[in-house]
Amino acid sequence: MLTLGVNIDHVATIRQARKTVEPDPVAAAVLAELGGADGITTHLREDRRHIQDRDVRSLRETVRTHLNLEMAATDEMVAIALEVKPDYVTLVPEKREEVTTEGGLDIAGQRSHLAEVVDRLQGAGIPVSLFIDAEPAQIEASAKTGARFIELHTGRYAEAQTEAQQHKECQVLAQGCAQARDLGLRVNAGHGLTYQNVRPVACLEGMEELNIGHTIVARAVLVGLERAVREMKQAMRGEL
Numbered sequence: 001m002l003t004l005g006v007n008i009d010h011v012a013t014i015r016q017a018r019k020t021v022e023p024d025p026v027a028a029a030v031l032a033e034l035g036g037a038d039g040i041t042t043h044l045r046e047d048r049r050h051i052q053d054r055d056v057r058s059l060r061e062t063v064r065t066h067l068n069l070e071m072a073a074t075d076e077m078v079a080i081a082l083e084v085k086p087d088y089v090t091l092v093p094e095k096r097e098e099v100t101t102e103g104g105l106d107i108a109g110q111r112s113h114l115a116e117v118v119d120r121l122q123g124a125g126i127p128v129s130l131f132i133d134a135e136p137a138q139i140e141a142s143a144k145t146g147a148r149f150i151e152l153h154t155g156r157y158a159e160a161q162t163e164a165q166q167h168k169e170c171q172v173l174a175q176g177c178a179q180a181r182d183l184g185l186r187v188n189a190g191h192g193l194t195y196q197n198v199r200p201v202a203c204l205e206g207m208e209e210l211n212i213g214h215t216i217v218a219r220a221v222l223v224g225l226e227r228a229v230r231e232m233k234q235a236m237r238g239e240l
């Protein structure tokens, strides 16, 4: 059955804009689970621009589904993962200047380092997923690291400007998914998926989990705004 991992980082982005305590991404995770999320995904970035270390620890104690920790393959992050013990880790490339994760990992170019990180995490009972572009060489190299999962980067699919281009990118994802499954890898996908473009990816044979964040938090802001304003008027009248 296809599952949904809800990425709650953008809730922390709003909090960090004021460096205050609200909105709390841990509360968001609880509500996401109430709404049917099968898992909670969070990215502890090296620059701590949204999620903070204590959020990850609180999420570990609060999340009742599964916790997917996205992180760079650095010693600092591996130490945190070994301490927090998320249900699985997704290794992602990270550049300080990027707005969001821009491309997949170059597995082929750093296979021995990644294999060592995979080994340390999986040796401690934490399955590892590698966030990669759906390219045959990257998928092959991923299998050789021993990682249990890959997450196919859906950014190029999401950015396709025409229906034909989108169809072509969806075929690339389908082929990548099939190749990975043949190599014994389990397959997730994510990045840039929206209410409008999710369905074809959700229909891909063998796909296990979609990790989706921005579009859900964006919609939550809008569908919740009317009630939030009404409640502020109640607070002003002393009715809340």
Ligand code: PXP
Residues within 6 Å of the ligand: 007, 009, 043, 070, 090, 092, 100, 101, 131, 151, 189, 190, 191, 192, 193, 211, 212, 213, 214, 215
């Ligand atoms: N998967 C990975 C590996 C990501 O880095 C991100 C973005 O943090 C997502 C999924 C979710 O992407 P979006 O916020 O565009 O839905």
